[in-house]
Amino acid sequence: MQGTEYGDEEVKKVMRTELHDRLVQAEKENRPLRIYCGYDPTKADLHLGHTVTMRKLQQFQEFGHEVTFLIGDYTALIGDPSDKDVTRPILKEEEIRANANTYAEQAFRILDPKKTIIRYNSEWLSKLNFAEIIRLTQNFTVQQFLSREKFKLRWERGDAVYLHETLYAVMQGYDAYSLKADVQVGGTDQFFNIVTAARKVMTALGAQPNIAICLSILPGTDGVEKMSKSLGNHVPINTTPEDMYGKMMSIPDNCMPVYFRLVTRWTPEKVAEMEKAMQAGSLHPRDAKMALASEVTEAFYGEEKAKAAEQDFVVKFQQKSIPDEMDEFVLTPGQKCLDVLVDAGMVKSRTDGRNMITQNAVKLNEELVTDWNAELSEGVLQVGKRKFVRLVKAK
RNA sequence: GGGCGGUUACCCAAGUGGCCAACGGGGACUGACUGUAAAUCAGUUGGCAUACGCCUUCGGAGGUUCGAAUCCUUCACCGCCCA
Numbered sequence A: 001m002q003g004t005e006y007g008d009e010e011v012k013k014v015m016r017t018e019l020h021d022r023l024v025q026a027e028k029e030n031r032p033l034r035i036y037c038g039y040d041p042t043k044a045d046l047h048l049g050h051t052v053t054m055r056k057l058q059q060f061q062e063f064g065h066e067v068t069f070l071i072g073d074y075t076a077l078i079g080d081p082s083d084k085d086v087t088r089p090i091l092k093e094e095e096i097r098a099n100a101n102t103y104a105e106q107a108f109r110i111l112d113p114k115k116t117i118i119r120y121n122s123e124w125l126s127k128l129n130f131a132e133i134i135r136l137t138q139n140f141t142v143q144q145f146l147s148r149e150k151f152k153l154r155w156e157r158g159d160a161v162y163l164h165e166t167l168y169a170v171m172q173g174y175d176a177y178s179l180k181a182d183v184q185v186g187g188t189d190q191f192f193n194i195v196t197a198a199r200k201v202m203t204a205l206g207a208q209p210n211i212a213i214c215l216s217i218l219p220g221t222d223g224v225e226k227m228s229k230s231l232g233n234h235v236p237i238n239t240t241p242e243d244m245y246g247k248m249m250s251i252p253d254n255c256m257p258v259y260f261r262l263v264t265r266w267t268p269e270k271v272a273e274m275e276k277a278m279q280a281g282s283l284h285p286r287d288a289k290m291a292l293a294s295e296v297t298e299a300f301y302g303e304e305k306a307k308a309a310e311q312d313f314v315v316k317f318q319q320k321s322i323p324d325e326m327d328e329f330v331l332t333p334g335q336k337c338l339d340v341l342v343d344a345g346m347v348k349s350r351t352d353g354r355n356m357i358t359q360n361a362v363k364l365n366e367e368l369v370t371d372w373n374a375e376l377s378e379g380v381l382q383v384g385k386r387k388f389v390r391l392v393k394a395k
Numbered sequence B: 001g002g003g004c005g006g007u008u009a010c011c012c013a014a015g016u017g018g019c020c021a022a023c024g025g026g027g028a029c030u031g032a033c034u035g036u037a038a039a040u041c042a043g044u045u046g047g048c049a050u051a052c053g054c055c056u057u058c059g060g061a062g063g064u065u066c067g068a069a070u071c072c073u074u075c076a077c078c079g080c081c082c083a
Helices: A009-028 A048-062 A093-107 A130-137 A142-146 A149-157 A163-178 A188-204 A241-249 A253-263 A268-280 A285-318 A337-343 A350-358
Strands: A034-039 A066-071 A116-120 A183-187 A211-215 A328-331 A362-364 A379-383 A387-393
Touching: A009 A211, A034 A048, A034 A163, A048 A066, A048 A183, A048 A211, A048 A253, A066 A093, A093 A116, A130 A163, A142 A149, A142 A163, A163 A188, A183 A188, A188 A211, A241 A285, A253 A268, A253 A285, A268 A285, A328 A337, A337 A350, A337 A379
Parallel strands: A034 A066, A034 A183, A066 A116, A183 A211, A328 A387
Antiparallel strands: A362 A379, A379 A387
16 A cells, blocks of 8 residues: 555545455455556656556556556546646547557556556447436536536636536546456546546446555656646656656655655565665665665666666766767867857857856866857867767868 | 726736836756755846847737837737626
């Protein structure tokens, strides 16, 4: 149950008991538990935040349970109103399909492809007829939806709450029913969808309600907002080991504990131990964060590449020396420093380049460049802390 | 359908004829300090120009004026109220 959060101790207790009972029941029936988590293919790239639930799925997988990775191609037609306080733009079907394709591939960096069942919810949702939908919605009152925080907020502000948005939770409930799910994994923002909607739909249709595993929301690299690409505080999955390691090092100290629980493979004992050591002062927060960055990077890229990424980080940022690999830029005779900065894409404009130079941000071979008309020789040109380019002469 | 209010740079937001490339805040970037943490201090944040200055920008188009983000006309979008 590491990293779970229900906002209510009672609910947590109930879920814990139910999970225990269900395990016993499944054992008797000589079958594994059926676990699932749904992902709406609304973006092309996944980030670390998405992997929180995948990691939980993976843990179940390790214990031999049956895991379904559900791609919400049909729910993506609506877009989950849970995590937004504004109406979502509606995606085109082609976009959804394109995104869906990249999802599974990225998910398999965590989940075992051989043990994972991939399903699309259009499979059953597209077959429902109007009468069936009416019967499903009879289980809910408008008040239930209006009392949800996100809808309530919009209601009070006088913003639109569209009728179709209420169907999202109903659809998710029908997913759980169709999959005969024992357990549904999701973020705390899924609490309503899982606990209220899915369990109700399942019960109404005569099935055993599924058990919710709600996980805390992973904050972004700013340490405050929920990780999301649009806020620019995300750690993408499709990136380089160096970038991933570096991004991990930029998270604030105070959100390390959340990261420990949500994105590492560490046991609760190990986490407790590290936190204790940090408090006692025997573990430097920086070293703890490096361990965290290594662990996360290793989970995606393997031990060897993670070690290399760490080395790269130490060299580049802690010792502030110049990295081995960087892009090359071929000098043209007569080209001034400012031209090089602009042409090599190191600065966004000549004005910006001038500012950088006057702010002592430009170095050639570790020597400050103060004249933007200087003609540069071969070597390594650096702007700010992390932009490097190797200047070479034309052959 | 009628009345009123709004649309300013990445975001929020001030500006209601010249002193406006446009106050302030947030964010971002750079430097100092450091652990690519936090906090703090200093600077930059339309483009071109090593300066003087010039050019483009305040929802779109047109107009008034020596001069417009600011006034007028019109179009588009958004919000509030009445029907």
